[in-house]
Amino acid sequence: MFHRLAAVSFGALLLTSCSGDLSTLEPGGPYAVAIADLWWIMLIGSGLILGLVLVLLALVFFKPGFGRRLSPKGWMIAGGLFLPIPVLVALMTYGMAQGEYLIGAWQREPVMARVEARSSMWRWDFRYPDLPGNLTTDGTLHIPAGGVVEVRVTSDDVVHSFWIPRLAGKIDAVPGHETVVRIKADVPGRYGGICAEYCGIGHAGMRFIVEAHAPETYRQRLNALSAGAPAP
Structure with missing residues (x-):
């Protein structure tokens, strides 16, 4: 019972933190919308990387012999470079584009x-x-x-x-x-x-x-x- 109350309280706390007069996740204009969108995209991107790592970890625990065909060095190169790079490049590109918008480089509105x-x-x-x-x-x-x-x-x-x-x-x-x-x-x-x-x-x-x-x-x-x- 205590655990359920704690979970509900924590969830309510998270929800209330997404709104309010000083909340970046409740934008009131296009510049704030761009920042909020960037936050959500970054959250999704980091979630994808975390999810991938957790899937690989689960396979190691529950599927004996998984990954033995790849050497430790190969795992470091594949897991540390090839897997996260596409996500990180996409996030960086999107972040730079939003930054250009925020400083007005792509905007002609008077x-x-x-x-x-x-x-x-x-x-x-x-x-x-x-x-x-x-x-x-x-x-x-x-x-x-x-x-x-x-x-x-x-x-x-x-x-x-x-x-x-x-x-x-x-x-x-x-x-x-x-x-x-x-x-x-x-x-x-x-x-x-x-x-x-x-x-x-x-x-x-x-x-x-x-x-x-x-x-x-x-x-x-x-x-x-x-x-x-x-x-x-």
């Missing part, structure tokens, strides 16, 4: 908005250079849904890491240097963001919120924030 993200111990500030004035929001990033947003990331002190798991991959925030990441939310909503690089005692609380607005209301919302209007 950028809808630009944001400057500035990190410091232990907070995030966001500025919107496309809008008049000098609007800065603290702890909340506002973006239009349905379009590509270019985020230029930097740091005022130490190396941090900008990451919105459901929208894109992470990128380092380096003092004195700008790094660029593209994000896109398919639908309006709220998404969680974090610092993914340990940066001191306040690292665990260095989070921010992404609010994706409908395109027709995005500028209205930012203009209201610039005028000092309260959040709806």
Whole structure:
């Protein structure tokens, strides 16, 4: 009975870890979808290699004499090179293709908005250079849904890491240097963001919120924030 409860609890834990505001396996945009797809492909590929090794191990245990025609050196060459190489080459090729997509090399979709993200111990500030004035929001990033947003990331002190798991991959925030990441939310909503690089005692609380607005209301919302209007 205890073993069944433990198995059910472990299974429930695994299922809950696949969802949530910071889950990479519950993507909310095409860049995050590409990363999630890569994760699943890598999992399947590693599972195939593991399955092959387990089958060979089972044959050795349950089929006496299996493999004696091949020398130990032959097994090392066949098992260590020829068998995993096709899977590893396929995984590498797919991973490189997804990487090219994520950095925009194969993408011609125009950028809808630009944001400057500035990190410091232990907070995030966001500025919107496309809008008049000098609007800065603290702890909340506002973006239009349905379009590509270019985020230029930097740091005022130490190396941090900008990451919105459901929208894109992470990128380092380096003092004195700008790094660029593209994000896109398919639908309006709220998404969680974090610092993914340990940066001191306040690292665990260095989070921010992404609010994706409908395109027709995005500028209205930012203009209201610039005028000092309260959040709806």
